[in-house]
Every structure is written in structure tokens, then in C-alpha cells.
Amino acid sequence: MTNAWTDIKNTDLVIIMGGNAAEAHPCGFKWVTEAKHNRGARLIVVDPRFTRSASVADVYAPIRQGSDIAFLLGLINYCLQNDKIHHEYAKNYTNAAFIVKEGFGYQNGLFSGYDESRRSYDRAGWSYELGDDGFIKIDDTLQNPRCVLNLLKEHVKIYTPEMVERICGTPKDKFLKIAAMIAETSSPTKTMTSMYALGWTQHSKGSQNIRSMAMLQLLLGNIGVRGGGMNALRGHSNIQGLTDLGLMSNLIPGYLTLPSEREKDLNTYMSPRAFKPQRPGQTSYWQNYKKFFVSFQKAMWGEAAKPENDFAFDYLPKLDLADVEYDILRAFELMHQGKMNGYFCQGFNPLLSAPNRKKCTAALSKLKFLVSIDPLQTETARFWQNHGEHNDVDSAKIQTEVFELPSTCFAEDEGALVSSSRWLQWHWAGGTPPGEARADTWIMAQLHLRLKELYRKEGGKAPGPIVDLHWPYKDPGEPKPEELAREINGYVVDTVTDPSDPTKVVLEKGKQLPNFAVLRDDGKTACGCWIYAGCFTEAGNMMARRDTNDPGDTGLYPSWAFSWPANRRILYNRASADRSGKAWDPSRKLIEWTGDKWAGFDVPDIAPNAKPEEVNPFIMTEEGSARLWTRALMRDGPFPVHYEPFESPIANPIAPKVRGNPAARVYRGDMEQFGDAAEFPYAATSYRLTEHFHFWTKHVWPNAVMQPEFFVEIGEALAKEKGIKSGGWVRVWSKRGSVKAKAVVTKRIVPLTCDGKPVHIVGVPLHWGFTGVARKGFGPNSLTPFVGDANIQTPEFKAFLVDIEPISGPVA
């Protein structure tokens, strides 16, 4: 979230699209009801189904899954055509006026530089026009046809309300009503908040779905302001913490990247990461990258990380190809090919959460060993066990050795959970773990100590990273959460004195760091995750703060827990003020320029003394401005384009020859596993239900009572056509698998007309499996295709094709 859950109460308009906040985030949804109740805010819901969120919405519009970009670019087109943008904001705070180099172009659904055989772009030509001074050329008059705003106007003009209706199936009048409501928030005193979740990410163009809305929000001036923002509702209480701490195969903590094999030393690694400002006088905060990186290395390897060895640069694993991640899809592909032989599943149940379950089972069956560390008995840990039709495997033929290590549940240990609001909230154990369950930290420490001992005794190819790992904990066998938190915050390794006065100590050895501004690239500071610096300072555990004071009733709650970065509650908050530094909306002040500094309710997201007319608000970009056009940073293009899902009921109306996202990675064998509309006529989607949390709560009796049995949802028209009765049994199958379910026939799903054809939607919720106390059932991943987002590989769970038929139920 750029903003915070509590900030949603400040909004005038909420749009829930690409998510279902009331259903999947009922507790956070209270802030929507607060905004409606106290401010008279309106709520728009756009979803293929009439959801629980829709049940309390002011306006609901249906949309075909996988067509969000067409809808969003349609909104951008509407705002541009009707002159409903926040001109001053867009011109000064975004790259609208920046000039794009000749050579970049777009035609028939493809950008310049496409290589069909490699399914990828040569992105070298996607850059700005540079002046003689080396800075990007801009045109303040916005007249140059090559400036970003004009390219954008041209790019989105095809997405007329008629085209939106044709692609999305959203009735034109509904679309126009929503567009008019949204356009009103281009006023400096009106804001809109965007609440989205996996309904946008789980597509082969997930990143671009989100970018489309971010672009709209920027044009409307709704970023950095109270009641605005791009608010990703994380689907798990600590998934924000997971991404922050870099539990991605290509990242290290704080959104730093792992080196590739070609980056042989620190200098080569740093050279493409200089982040030089591209406009005069701008702050490009990532210029501090090396400080963050070296401090991380010091936290990892302590004294073994020194200037002479590039701060143990060699100890980091290197990605063997540029642009390659070892994401879940690649991991299962490698397993399937027999190239990955062992797998650790820590708090993860891929047998139900990775796409194409059949392929997952085959892949897991080829492993030599599988380790499951989980508080619950997962389906993955039992993948080898025959559960009749719910897990129809031949156990005798599976040789994988499975180790189940029971771990504690969140309520049984201490530590911080990072919410969608970016708040690090400390929590304390509420109960003792059952049986032999142990904390994950204990399990990992025990494994580490044993491995370390083996490496010490036997040596090996690269013992350094393990043997030299900094392990300063009081009880090496079980590091305490507090010790880990202190290390993540960072500490002073060696005393630093003022260069002009050596008697003046700036940083004292052994002290906790106050914030990330003091980090150094000379090895004198250590910090496990730079964005978390400040969470555990000399003043104590900031995450454990529980002060509900809220000066000015802003919804910021600055003394509650700790919000990264730097306890800042709203990102880009400099943009809440105009160029001169005065709040756009005096009633929703965040920070203002006092004449010599920035001050107000929030921690300024800019240097406190950065002069308003000089330094732009988006200091995390080299441009100093937000990007409506992203240069070469996205694999599938600098502007979003409507691409159909890989399995779609219609051909792409704007580019009929392009199947799916042309830059999405497709493995050999998986393309043949995509079904087409002739064979699988119905558009399916998957989702969560409020009664359950993923695959956990089917182990909990009351949750199982609330929603006991796997079902699929269809509209009345399809039910009639197929002779399906509500509460009766159906079979649903795709090119990859088949499931049996109860049918819920509902008015909440209506057939849409897309490109002249009726499209029936089949909804497949995801909470059932073969362990737990709820009834045994299937998950949507038995049906879904093995393909992910072009940029970050999130699987396409939200749009696929199926067929459906009524069947007689199982014999009781």
C-alpha cells in the first residue's frame, strides 16, 4: 500500500477492482465503511461476479476476467478526452512532458523490438530523448508529439466506451457512470483510493493491470495524498514482510537484487545500479544503493565481509542468466525435468497453490526428498498418499522421502507481522505450541548448525557462505525474535567520527541505528533490511508501540507500531502539496513547506530541506517524477496493452493475432496444454471466500461449519442451458484436469456479451483439499494453466477456460 488501511477513511471514492476487499479483507474493510459513514464516500466495485464487496457498493459493474487493462485504459482515455485530469500534478510530478526517443513505437498489439521466437523484446530502444547536458529533454508546453502525454493519448484512444463494452462485456452506460464518478476526483480536493489484490496480480499481465490504475491515479493527482493511493491488499498477514525481506529468488532484503553470473565483483554489480538523476537537481534516492547493499553484507557475514573481499560479494548466490528468477513455476518445471531433486516447503502448500496440479504431483514424485515445515498437515506433505479421487496417486510408485517438521503457528510465537499498511506490528505469543512443534527459527538454526559442522569437518565446494555466516545469538540453537529484529534494524559496527572534528562521535560502535540515512558503504554499519532501519533503535522496539494518538485526526496514527520506511505513513507524501509546497486540499494536509523545511503530520518523503520548486516528489525514480511510461523497465512494454488471457473465450479485438501476453514465459509442453474456446467454452476464475483463509482454516471446525464443501458458482442462464440444479453435482474440466463440485446457481453471475458472443462465467473458490475437518474437495489449481505474469511470474489463476456438465453425486 502506498497509504495505510486507516487512511482509507479519508477518501471520497473507493474503487475495488482486482480484489474483493469485503470478502478477503473483512477487518480492513471497516475503513471503507467508515469513509462511507462519515464522509459520505461512494464505493464502486468492478468484478466478474457480484461479490460481497458489491453487496455494499453504490455502483457495481460486471467485467470479464482478464480484461481489466481495457477498462482502465478506457478510463484514462475518458479522462484525457474530457479534460478531467489534474493538470498541474500530471505536468509537474509525472513524466508527461518527457520526450521519448524516436524508434520506440507500437503497432498491432506489439511494441518495437519484438522477437517472436524468444517471446521477448529488445528493449534497448525504449528510452528518452537526451539533451546535450545528458539530461532528459522535456516539453513543458506538452505540444511535442513525442512527449509521454501525447504518446499516451494516442495509445489509449482505441479504448473507447464501445471498445470497453466489446472487450470487457461491461455495459456502456455502467462504464460511463463509473468513468464520470472517477473523473470527478481529478479535482485537487477530491481523492479516490484504489483497493486491489490478487484479482489483478494473478494474470499473465498482472503487473500491467496495476500499472494501468497507477497511471490513472497519477493523472488524477491521487498519489501521495490522504484518501488516495494504490493500495495492494496483501492476502496474508505477513506477505508484505515476505516481499520486504526479499523472500524472492531474485531479491535480497529491502528490494535489492541478487547479482547475475556476469556480475563477477562488486564494481561490475554496482555499475548498472548507479541511479544517476536524469533531470537536473533531482534526488534519486537509490543512489544510496551501495550503502544498503554493503550494510546487508555486513549483517550477513560480519567480520568476514571486508573491503578487501568486496564485502563477501562472492558469498551471494548468482543468478545464472539475466532476467531469470527461480520462481515457483521454474522450480516446478525444473523438478519436472528431474533437475531439482530436493525441496524445502516452509509455510507453503504448492500442491494446492501452484498451477496445474497434475504437473505438480508429477514433479514432486521425482524429488529425492521433500521437507515440509508447517503448523498444519498440508496436502503437499501428503502428496504421495492416496485419497481416492481427491488425490488419486499410486503411492507405491513414489519414492520421494518426505520429512514433516511441525512448526509453531503465528499465535504461538513472538515477532513482527508486516501488514498491508507497511506497519511492522510486534506481537507476543498467545499460547504454547502443541506436541513437538518448534519455532521456525529453532528449526532453521538447528539445520544451520548441523550444516556448518559438516562444512567445517568435510569442507566442500563453497563452505564460506555457511561457515562464515554471522551468528551472534545468545543461544545459537534458537535465536530470539528480538535479537533478529535488532539485527534487521541494523547497528554500528565501528565508531564513526565527524570528518571535520575527529573528537565528535557520529555513530558509536555497538549502538542500534536510528534510521537508514546513516547507513555507510565502508562496512561501518550493518543492517539486515535497510527499509526496516528505525524499527528497533536505542529507544527500544518501535514495533511494539501501541499509542493510538492521532494528531489532527489524520488516520496516520504515527505512534502506533512502526511503518517502513522511516515511520512514514503515506508514501510520496510530498505530492500532497502543490509546487510551492502548499497542500492541494487544506482539509487533508499531510506535509507543507514552512519556508525553510517540510513539516506536518507525516514524515516527509523528501529531504526535509529540499526546496519545493526544485526537487520533485518521486525521489525513488531517477527522473524525480512518476512514470506514465516506464522506459525499458517492464518486459512487456512501457505502456500497458490489453492482452487476452492465454485461455480466452474470444480473440483479442485489438490484436487478433496475439495470443496472451506476448512477453510472458511459456515452457515447452505448456503451450500445448492451453485449451481453446471451441473445446472449453466457459470463462473460469478462482477466488477466496470470506469464511476461509487459504487452505488453513479447513482444519478449523467453526470455519468448516461456515463453508463446509467445495462448490462452483454459475449463473442461472448457464445452469438452465446445461440442466444444472443449484445444490446438485457438476463436473468441471479444463485441458489439464477435472474436478467434481456442488453447484451454486446464482443471480450474482450473469453472462456477458464480449465481441458479440455470450460469455458464461464459472467461479471456482479455492479452500478445499484432502486434509482438515471440512469436506474433501478440489482446488482450482487442478484446472489452471502453467503460465505467469511476464514480469514477476505470478501464475494466471484468474482467467482460464473450462467446460461443465451435471453429474450424479457420489454414492454415499
Place this chain on the structure above:
Amino acid sequence: MFPPLPNPSTKPVPPKFGEQDLIRRSASSVTPPAARQTEVAKLIDTSKCIGCKACQVACLEWNDMREEVGVNVGVYDNPHDLTPASWTLMRFSEWVNPETNNLEWLIRKDGCMHCEDPGCLKACPAPGAIVQYSNGIVDFVHENCIGCGYCVKGCPFNIPRISKVDSKAYKCSLCSDRVAVGLGPACQKACPTQAIVFGTKDDMKKWAEGRITDLKSRGFKNAGLYDPPGVSGTHVMYVLHHADQPEIYAGLPKDPRISPIVELWKGLTKYAGLTAIGAFAAIGFLHHLVKGANRVSREDEQQAKRLAGDRTA
């Protein structure tokens, strides 16, 4: 935000109401306290409810009930009806508004309404099985319940359910145990959107007014409060978007009244019955005067001893 109730003290506190505060007691009479306690009410705002069922789970957990894991029958309502172990239930209705042609998914939390004029209590023949406190809460006292099911017939909302295990009637107690120590009901505590709020009946009515104004500004011109006069008002009230048609909310009765049979049974029939009983008593007395008392014969005594298993016999 409705001001949240403060967390309770961790020290034991004496209950705020009890036997001395009864204003009604089934099949018996009580001496009502001199002054009524402030009337309480739970307000359920259907326009804020997202149907998350947290209230259902909270009810199961607070009251330590174990409902069965059921099946799906084609709807989101689970369980499918109130049961002795499920005192509250979200009922989902898909309704197409004929004026706008838009679908509305109406979600209503069903459960005991705690009528000011409780039909269950009036119908109940078991002394003290149903009581009403002066704050308005209608509670079942299970040790006095005889499982006759008259309360089911007496209820205009079809709420009480008879257990097949212990043959006693069950329904929402408005968490009388929690309210007695200054807490709100468990469902209210668990509700994430404050669709359920709890307080004095006056405060709840005032709060509802604000909600109704908001709903009217959103085009729900018939938004209103459901506090049906046919049962002299209730201590569980609803804010409805369409207060003119409560029946579209899964059959919420438009004008609930206590069944005439119950009224008859407790009204005219009761007095007729009492007259009849009195008449029989009088006849009996007359018979006694004329024929004298019954005498116990020797055979009778012996028979009685045998039946009682007299060890001396």
C-alpha cells in the same frame, strides 16, 4: 465509528442484573422491580453487513457450541437454518430491485429479536423456563424447560429450536452473561464493519437515524428502522435499505404479531381454563362435603408397601 465499549476489568465483577430484575417469568408471576433498568438493544445494519459470518463464529465460540460440518445445498447460508447449536445465521437473498433493475444481495443476520412483548414467554407453560429482564433481554432458563415446543409456536419470527439431544429449547440469549458484566454480545464484538452495534435502545435508535439519512442520500428512499410495534418493539433492531418491504430480507415478517392462538391461550382461554379449574375444585369440595374424605383400606396399605419395596415386609 461507534465508540467501542471499553475492555472489561480482569477482576470479577458482580452481575449488573439478575433474578431481582425480572419483569416477566413464564407461567408464573414475578414482582417487577420498582424501576426498570435502561433498556438495551442490538442494532443490525444490513447496509453495512458484508456477510462475513464472524458473528456466527463468535456465537459458536462464546457459547461453546459445536455445530455439525454440513453440506453445500446451493447457497451461502450455512448451516441452512437455525439449530439448537446455531443461534444466529446469515441469510442471503438475491433480489432484483424492480425500480433500478439492479441486483441487490441482501444479507440479514437472523436470530432472536428479544421482543418487548415476547410470544415465546407468553406461550411457555413451564414456570421460569423463559424470563425477561427489565433491560429487555429475553432469556431461556434451560433447567426449567420441559421441551414442549410451545415457544416455537409462540415466536412470530420462528427462532427457538428444540434440541434432539436434551429436548430443550435454544435461542440467542443476547449474551446476557456478557451484558451482565458490562460487555456487548459476542457477535457485536466480532463484527468487523460495525454492522452490529450495541447499547441503550435510545442510543441505538439515534445511531440508526444517522444511518438512515446516509442511506437516503444514496437513493434508498425507503430506508428505515425495523422495530416492529406488533410485538411492542424489539431489543434487536435492523436498519433496512427497504424498510417498506422487510419480507425481501429472507422473509422478515412485515408486521409480526404473537399468534392469536397464543393470545387466546394466555388470554380468554386462560381465564376460561381457570374458571373451569375453579369450578372443578368447587365440585370436588362439594363432593367432599357430601361424601366425606377417602378412607385407606388395609389392602391399600399392603399394596403400597409392596410397591415401595418395604424391607420390613
